[in-house]
Every structure is written in C-alpha cells, then in structure tokens.
Amino acid sequence: MTDPANTPEPDERSTEPGAEAVVPPLEIEIERDTVTVRRAPRYSRFLTLGALVGAVVALILTVAFPANDEFDKGQVFGFLLLACGAIGVALGAVVALVIDRASARRAQAVTAEHETIHPMDE
Secondary structure, three states: OOOOOOOOOOOOOOOOOOOOOOOOOEEEEEEEEEEEEOOOOOHHHHHHHHHHHHHHHHHHHHHHOOOOOOOOHHHHHHHHHHHHHHHHHHHHHHHHHHHHHHHHHOOEEEEEEEEEEEEOOO
8 A cells, every 4th residue: 555645746757657756866065164153132122221211210300300490391301301311322322332242252153054955967
C-alpha cells in the first residue's frame, strides 16, 4: 500500500506516465562571516519617557509655587512644559547614550553562516 501524500509528483516535462521527478543536482555554497552582536536601547522610547517625566515635573512645579499676578496657571504650566520637556528629552537621550556605550562593551563576536543553494552548471 502506498501513501499518496508521500509519493513524489511526476515531472511535468516527462512524457511517460508514472515517471519520477527529475531533480537537477544542487550546489550549496556556505559563506561564514564574523559579526558583532549586542543589545542597543530604543532611543525613541527614552526620548518619550524623558518628555513625559518633564511634563510631570512641569505640572508639579506649577502646582507647588504660589499664583502669579501676571500669568495664570495655564500659562505658567505651558512655559514650564516647554522648558522641562526639552530638558527631559535631553536627559533621556543622555541616558540612552550611556546605556548604548555600556552595551557596546559587552558586545560579542559570533560566526554567521549564509547558505546559498542553486543548481549546478552542467
């Protein structure tokens, strides 16, 4: 008894019924390269987190200080948000750079293999 799922398909170029598929000989090329693998921080997340921390600091400073006669609390919060947000983004970038430099020290060199399969020339 034969299993139809494991029976090879006949070659479409073949004219004989029930003929086996003709598979051309294959040549395999393997290239080896040495690459450096390390973890790197996602800068956008650090910048976003710095901006959020700056916004929270601006809100705390707005509420902590007494009211100003010249500006209302919304304007004070806006001014502080601009300053604290920019400082927060800058600090987030510095933290990401420090983490990136620290992860560069722990980088490892590994061998990567690239395999190419193509039919042999006859």
